[in-house]
Amino acid sequence: MVLEEENYREVIESYTLEDWKPLFELIPEIEKTKEFGEIVGGRDENNVFQMPMWVGGDVINKFTDIIYKMPIVINFNWGKWEEGRKIAKDKSFDYDSIDIPTKCKLITAIVRNDRFCDGVLVSAFESGFILKILKSIERQVKQSSKV
Numbered sequence: 001m002v003l004e005e006e007n008y009r010e011v012i013e014s015y016t017l018e019d020w021k022p023l024f025e026l027i028p029e030i031e032k033t034k035e036f037g038e039i040v041g042g043r044d045e046n047n048v049f050q051m052p053m054w055v056g057g058d059v060i061n062k063f064t065d066i067i068y069k070m071p072i073v074i075n076f077n078w079g080k081w082e083e084g085r086k087i088a089k090d091k092s093f094d095y096d097s098i099d100i101p102t103k104c105k106l107i108t109a110i111v112r113n114d115r116f117c118d119g120v121l122v123s124a125f126e127s128g129f130i131l132k133i134l135k136s137i138e139r140q141v142k143q144s145s146k147v
Contacts, residue, residue: 001071008074009101015070017145022066024138026059030131033059037122054119063130064121067107074101078109088129095136103133 003011037060041052056064067073078084084106087093095103110130114121124130 001068002073002075003071005074005076008076008104012072012101012104015141017141019070020137020141023063023070023072023134024141026062026066027131027134027138029059029062030125030134033057033125036060036125037119039119054122056122060121060125063125064111067111072104072107073111074105074108076105076108078105078112081105081109084109095132096139100137100140103137106133 035057037054037056039052040055041050043049083102087098087106088109107130110121110124
């Protein structure tokens with residue numbers, strides 16, 4: 001399931017700490033994971049060639065299941081979202097400086113981009129990009145639930 005651009009903010013901002021729990025419970029697993037995926041393909045035992053492609057590991061599969069079930073994936077034109085591109089390129093970006101719906105747009109852009117550019121999602125996990133976003137969401141949700 002995906003959220004529509006017209007109301008994604010209201011939906012995401014209505015989520016409780018309990019709603020976010022499955023995603024937050026994934027954080028320790030992400031931190032422990034050494035390899036997030038592998039390249040499969042090449043020549044098989046019959047010498048048939050298959051184009052190599054990235055296959056995400058268990059933690060990535062769990063992550064994508066959760067983000068689509070919640071949902072936090074947003075239907076928007078992520079390919080033309082310049083703000084997101086700038087944020088993703090800035091290695092020292094402070095994710096706590098943006099709201100949770102914007103962080104969900106970043107996650108959406110990465111997940112959707114992976115469909116067209118194989119390995120983007122694995123790379124986002126390996127670089128710590130996804131983990132930084134999730135930890136920032138967790139801090140903001142826990143802070144707002146104390147109020």
